[in-house]
Amino acid sequence: MSPNLENFEEVKLKGEKFYKSLKDIHCPYFNDKVYFNSQGLEHVKFKGRNKARLEKDQYMRFKLLYLVPEILRASRTLQGIRETNHFERIRVHNRTDTILKPVTYYEFIAVIKRNRLRVIVKQIEDGHKFFWSLVPFWQMNMETMTRVLHDGNPEED
Numbered sequence: 001m002s003p004n005l006e007n008f009e010e011v012k013l014k015g016e017k018f019y020k021s022l023k024d025i026h027c028p029y030f031n032d033k034v035y036f037n038s039q040g041l042e043h044v045k046f047k048g049r050n051k052a053r054l055e056k057d058q059y060m061r062f063k064l065l066y067l068v069p070e071i072l073r074a075s076r077t078l079q080g081i082r083e084t085n086h087f088e089r090i091r092v093h094n095r096t097d098t099i100l101k102p103v104t105y106y107e108f109i110a111v112i113k114r115n116r117l118r119v120i121v122k123q124i125e126d127g128h129k130f131f132w133s134l135v136p137f138w139q140m141n142m143e144t145m146t147r148v149l150h151d152g153n154p155e156e157d
Contacts, residue, residue: 008055015061015063016041019044020041022036023036024036025073027073027129029076029108030106032129033128034121034131035128035130037130039132040131040133044061045058060136067113067115067117067134068119068131071110072108072121072131074110078108079118080105080107081107082104082105083105084103084105085102086100086103087100088101101125103122105120105123106121106122106129108120115137117134117137118133118135120133
């Protein structure tokens with residue numbers, strides 16, 4: 001199934017507008033808020049710094065973005081967790097530094113409205129938890145002909 005990219009710009013603008021309307025969502029698993037900041041929106045558009053995602057990848061993420069608040073509001077169990085150290089860009093006294101920080105990724109998987117999605121929430125050190133990524137269940141491993149949910153690296157997924 002290849003997405004129809006004719007209305008990509010429209011879907012992207014609508015998705016960005018929706019994302020910017022979100023401030024925070026209460027997640028029952030954390031019994032705390034999950035914030036929607038600019039880092040999450042940038043990650044939906046870019047794989048890494050100055051490395052844009054393919055249009056079909058962005059299209060699928062923006063198209064399904066409206067399901068994220070619903071998934072987070074309903075999540076009472078965690079499907080995965082990954083703790084690692086990662087170089088994070090931190091703003092300190094009017095300059096940006098890249099500092100190695102402990103990072104935790106929380107993974108929630110849900111089937112909602114006939115879509116299987118993985119929502120990743122990121123927490124840097126002991127800071128706020130924020131939306132990091134939405135990974136649709138739509139790729140196929142061509143060798144084994146099985147569906148691939150993600151590459152296993154939440155920083156890029």
